[in-house]
Amino acid sequence: MVGRLVNWVAVNKESLWVKWVNANYPMGRDWQENAATSNSSCVWRRNYRVKQVLAAGYTQGIWQVQPSGYTPAGCYEWLRGTRPKVEWSNVVWDNWIMPKHRFMGWLFAHNSLHTNSTLLSFGMDVDGLCILYGLADETQQHLFFACAYSRRVLQSLTECTGLKLPEVDILHWCVHNPGLKTQRGVKNALVMSTLYQVWQQMNKCRHEQVLMRPMCVAQMISEDMKKRIKERDKSRMTTHELDWLGGLKFI
Structure with a gap:
């Protein structure tokens, strides 16, 4: 679910929360390369930790795992990996x-x-x-x-x-x-x-x-x-x- 917030920042979603983020935490460079500062809030540092976990799913700021766009369920399946379905x-x-x-x-x-x-x-x-x-x-x-x-x-x-x-x-x-x-x-x-x-x-x-x-x-x-x-x-x-x-x- 936190990954959804990460995705909103990555695609610069048109929302009040993303505008607030851009105003209070200027990126200055690409979001994927940015890092949280020591005086960032614990919530913002958590977002960065999640961003690092999901980094492999992004290419040039676009979530590549799901063509239709980011969803928590799709991200969960990607993180979990493919497993064979048991017959029972x-x-x-x-x-x-x-x-x-x-x-x-x-x-x-x-x-x-x-x-x-x-x-x-x-x-x-x-x-x-x-x-x-x-x-x-x-x-x-x-x-x-x-x-x-x-x-x-x-x-x-x-x-x-x-x-x-x-x-x-x-x-x-x-x-x-x-x-x-x-x-x-x-x-x-x-x-x-x-x-x-x-x-x-x-x-x-x-x-x-x-x-x-x-x-x-x-x-x-x-x-x-x-x-x-x-x-x-x-x-x-x-x-x-x-x-x-x-x-x-x-x-």
Whole structure:
């Protein structure tokens, strides 16, 4: 955002603030070569520091990064550099998914959930075994797909919804799962809601020593999905999508 002020000075934008700058801080030479003096205000010195960071984006006082002109978003992308888009991006950030479930999915995609195995690797004094069943190390893969409790949740969810979720590589399945836009959205939301609710149960088991029955968890996930479907604008859906929604067991 400060870069926008730098750009205004660089192009001598017609504005009261730029006129004030020119009156109080005479450039005397090219703005790109100018330097703040020792008696300049802290705000003006900050502008110069930002100018130095962005200097490579200018040629003869013109911002070359964006032909249409400077924008903070474009400058941010330029400073950040080009990064490949991960294949799971459209799954995790699907607008069918509740915001708290999206964040959960983002952590899952980065393998950043603090399972017992992760805490153990941090040097914390914890038992590395799965807190839900205690038969194997509590990794993400085990907790959500191999643990007997999670598998029962998935089985109960299939009974409640009629939609079968995979027991491994769940993000890969979502990415390559064919179907109409609404079908993909519902399945993505179902997956993220399942991850969220299983994680919640693990935390309750750890901190409160309580654990719901798998069928009850599956019903909570189904209720989440009912709410999401009711909130959606049906006028934008095709007849095929509406027919598919009407055929779901939990609607």
